[in-house]
Amino acid sequence: MATVIEAELIRFAQELVKLRSYTGQEKELAMFIKDKMTQLAYDQVKVDGLGNVFGVIGNGPTKILFDSHIDTVEVNDAVQWSVGAFSGAIVNGKLYGRGAVDMKSAVAASVYAGHAIKKLGLDKGKTIYISTSVMEEDYDGEPVHYLLENSGIRPDYAIICEPSNSQLALGHKGRALIKVDVQGVSAHGSAPEKGVNAVYKMNAIIKRVEALGQKFMGIQGDRGSLALTKIDSDAVSLNAIPDHCRIYLDRRLVMGEDEQGLAQEMELLLDGTDATWEIHSVAGKSWKGEDIVLHSFLPAWEIDEAHELTTACVSAFEELNGCKPRMTTWDFSTNGVATSKRGIPTIGFGPGDDKLAHSRDEHCPVSAIVRAFEFYTNLVAHF
Template sequence: MDKLKFELNKIKNDINSFSKELIRIKSFTGYEKDAAELVKQKMIKLGYDKVKIDDYGNVLGIIGNGKTKVLYDAHLDIVEAKDEKEWDFPPFSGEIYNGILHGRGSVDTKSSVVSMIYAGYLIKKLNLCPDKTIYISTSIMEEDFDGELLYRVLKENNLYDLKYVVIGEPSDLKIGLGHRGRAMYKIITNGISAHGSAPEKGDNAIYKMVKILERIENKQKEFDKIEGEKGSIVVSDIKARTASLNAVPDMCTIYIDRRLALGETKEKINKEMESFIEGIDATYELYEAKGKSYTGKDVILNVFLPAWEILENDYLTRTASKTYKELFNKETTLFKLPFATNGFATNGEFKIPTIVFGPGNLKLAHMKNEKCSLEDIYKTISFYAFLAKNY
């Protein structure tokens, strides 16, 4: 541990400089190329055994060639900062002031990216894991395609036999043991168009949607009465098709964001959707998110992502807790995250033991004045490296 602290102290200036450089890149979802190239070159400079960018644009750095395989992943893409003028420091300045890194992505999740890259360096430098292969993944497009691009990393590299995965997301240096799932649905009502001066000749699709909206609102009221882990539902968008502003709309579409509790299945949620449209001329369908990676590859995600968790008595959880106490001389906090992560890819179909751990306050994600303590980044580097050693 003393050797790690010594080596970490030697590279803190380099960590700070790289963090600033990464924050300055506007790597919005689908536009991560410059950030990916920067990460690739940094991994090469730090002596990674192999570094590659796949067809979609994900970066994968590899250290070692042992039988035991583990993976660390954090995403490179960020959300926009449309309120730039209201920030204390410009969101793409990468300003460091009083030991705090400021800027969009400093929490979600470029500080985790930095921590993983330098943890990999220290693992190799100190020969901490001679019997392991360490994969450091900096994936893309997470903000709009939860887990889909990491899923492709796993498939393209045949990483089905990983012993564990750490997802880098802001966790306040607590250990995340899972999170709720997420599903997106569309409900569509159809009507008959008519001139606005003669609405009786038409059939207004918006009016048909009113009862559906009431049923959805009542469903959320049911959730509000439940204690503990539970689902939630919100209508996140509404659109109407109309010939003009003086015509009866012949189609209305709503988009539903349905958060899933552990064990909620597609069959169950489909029945819920059927109850919303019962007795109404309406249809529903699972939302299909479509996009294009910065390399030009099409990305499609059917948005039904079940909740997942890892148990407190799992070997990974126990090893992570032990590592935390060894490093910081105190007990850790175990919790479930309120938002979605790339953990869908690893603890979903592949059932790979997965935890979430990263620097930064999760409440600052996507917020004005996003910022992260450099000290938290240093601590996270140590945790990532020693977890790999201890497992």
């Protein structure tokens, strides 16, 4: 039976890669996964108001959520790929294509794990949720927040299936996106003395940003960071003094840094200026037409090595591989912000090298997909 399921699992992963699913445009893929879960005899298959698809196995008191997002970043360099970006081709034992790493291999592994869990009767005393969520790339955490808020799902544990090189990811840094605004006074470009140049005013603030960024770089050990990532300005014409300038700051956060602390930091940074700032909000619509807004303050999270979820993962891994997994943390943000924020113990494990995410010729070893499928299935037996 094992090899038949493995062959099906890999074919499914290939089909997932072939179906383009840019953020907000996941309808076709979502329906495909919904049908697959139904075929695989999930106890329930649901699509929520945002367009997240989730399958349910069992109805016991211990509730475990596996989450994978089904959207991908776009391909804008298709001609430079060595294999078709949506071919789902397997070359030298590796699955190629957009999403092969981030994170359709994990989608396939978790959907088939749900199937195997049911078939092997591992769902006794448990409820397993296999979530295949939308819009993660631009709205980290928000789609799973929506799912938990609206579906009545209250998991005891969450596994984020983002690529971790098939090792354990215990958490990740947080991030905040900050917008700083400065007002000037418009005037004709030939008479700058009659106006106030907003860009010149911003220049002083940029120097402070750079200095604070340097300060972060000098901190030894676990540290946050600050970077200016974008600047723009408004002027009524190219012959006018700009009356508005804004910059965007990417602030990476370590454990314990909260919104209040960030506010103090910003007040200090902008002290003595008339600049205003806010946490930037990103807004969009899901494939179902539902509005989604991300308030871009995503705190860091980390699970303890001694936590029962961690030790269950270590045991499940050891059983399959004969050795302990490496413990790492991710450099990027994930839907884990939504589960950890609610106090749900959260951990990460997924197939593929996260360094290949969003890159040309993104690929994932087929063996890693099978291993993730086995790990997810086996993990459930450890609760």
